[in-house]
Amino acid sequence: MISRDQPTIFNNTTLSVAISSRVDRSMLNRLQPGDERVKQARRDFLYGINISPKNILSQWITYGEAETYDDIYLLDATARQQAIRVGGIRADGIIVQGSGVGIFLPVADCIATVLYDPVRRIFGLLHMGRHSTLTSILPNAIKQFINLGTKPDDIKVWMSPHAQRNSYVLRYFTARSQPAWQGFYDEKVDSNSGETLFYIDMAGYNRQQLLNAGVNANNIQISTVDTVTSENYFSHSAGDILGRNGVVAYLA
Numbered sequence: 001m002i003s004r005d006q007p008t009i010f011n012n013t014t015l016s017v018a019i020s021s022r023v024d025r026s027m028l029n030r031l032q033p034g035d036e037r038v039k040q041a042r043r044d045f046l047y048g049i050n051i052s053p054k055n056i057l058s059q060w061i062t063y064g065e066a067e068t069y070d071d072i073y074l075l076d077a078t079a080r081q082q083a084i085r086v087g088g089i090r091a092d093g094i095i096v097q098g099s100g101v102g103i104f105l106p107v108a109d110c111i112a113t114v115l116y117d118p119v120r121r122i123f124g125l126l127h128m129g130r131h132s133t134l135t136s137i138l139p140n141a142i143k144q145f146i147n148l149g150t151k152p153d154d155i156k157v158w159m160s161p162h163a164q165r166n167s168y169v170l171r172y173f174t175a176r177s178q179p180a181w182q183g184f185y186d187e188k189v190d191s192n193s194g195e196t197l198f199y200i201d202m203a204g205y206n207r208q209q210l211l212n213a214g215v216n217a218n219n220i221q222i223s224t225v226d227t228v229t230s231e232n233y234f235s236h237s238a239g240d241i242l243g244r245n246g247v248v249a250y251l252a
Contacts, residue, residue: 001048002232004067004245007158009221013118014099019160020045020246021232027246028106041247042104049249051102058088059105071133072124072141075101092132093141095124102193102250108236109163111202112247115141115158117150125249128159128206130168135176138206142213152214160247161225161233168228168237173198181205191202 002021009096010017025041027030032038046053059073071092073079073091077098094103103125105112111128124141126132142152165186175181176198182203188197203222227233234243 001045005161005223005225005232006113007221007223008040009158009219010114010116011158013116013156014121014252015100015116015118015123016049016051016248016250016252017114018045018248019047019112019159022234022243023232024048024246026234027104028241028243028244043105045246046104046248050096051248055100055250056102056104059094059103059125059127060088060090061092061105068144070128070135070140072137072144074144077116078086080088081169086170091138093124095122095141095144095148096251097122099251102248104246104248106244106246107160107162108234108240108244109168111162111206112160113138113206114160114247114249115145116155116249117145118156119151119154120149120152120252121212122148123249123251125247128162128198128202130170130202133202136209137208142210142215147171153219155215156219157210157215157221158167159203159206159220159222161223161227161230161245162203162225163228163235163237164224165199165204166227168200168202170198170200173200180208184208 007017024045029035071091072093113126113128116123184201186199195219196199227235228237234240
C-alpha cells in the first residue's frame, strides 16, 4: 500500500478506505478466483490496515447476456445476512446501510468510486468502467442515496487510481455525439496506422455527473495516479490480464 495514494477526503470520519498496490500482491486471479495465494494476499492487506477480513464482503463484477452494467445492490441489515452466507455480492455498485461491514473490490484500470454520507452514515462502492459510466450508474447511485434521505451536498467522493485521459484509448466511441461527453474525450489519428483513436476522460465526465447531481466540488477527490503508466499498480491495458489491485471501504 502506498501512503501518498490513499484518499484523504474521508479523514476525520468513521469510514476507512484504502487501495492496495503491486507490493501487496494481486488481489484477484481472473482464471482462479479461489486461488489461496490471492486469499492470503487479501488477508495480509486487510490486517495491515486493521480491518478484519471476517467483516468484509467481496464485490464480484460479472456481465450476463443482458449486459447490465448498472446494477446497484442495497446492503441493509436483512440483505447483509444473505450476502454473508454466500460470501460476496454480484453488482457493479453496492450501497451499504449500517456499520461493521465493508466491501472489497478488485480493480485495474477502471475507477473504484467511493461515496459516503457522514451524516446518515451510508456509503457506496461503485465499479466505474466505460460500460457502467455509459449506463449512468453514478447518477443512479446518487438517486439511491437521496431516496435514503441523503442530501447531495453531504456526500464525499473519492475516485481511485485509474487509466487517465492520456492512457484510456478506444478504437470506437459511440457516445462521442452526446452533448454530455463534449470536452471529455480527445480524437486523434494514429500516425502509423491512420486509425482514429479516442482518449477518454472517465473521471472528468463522472465528476461532472456528480456536480450535476448537486455534489459539492470540494467534496470530490480524484486520484491523479495513472495505472497504465505507473509501475506501482496492476493495469489490464499495460498487460496485467490476471492481476488486480484491491479497494476496500469499511464503516466502523
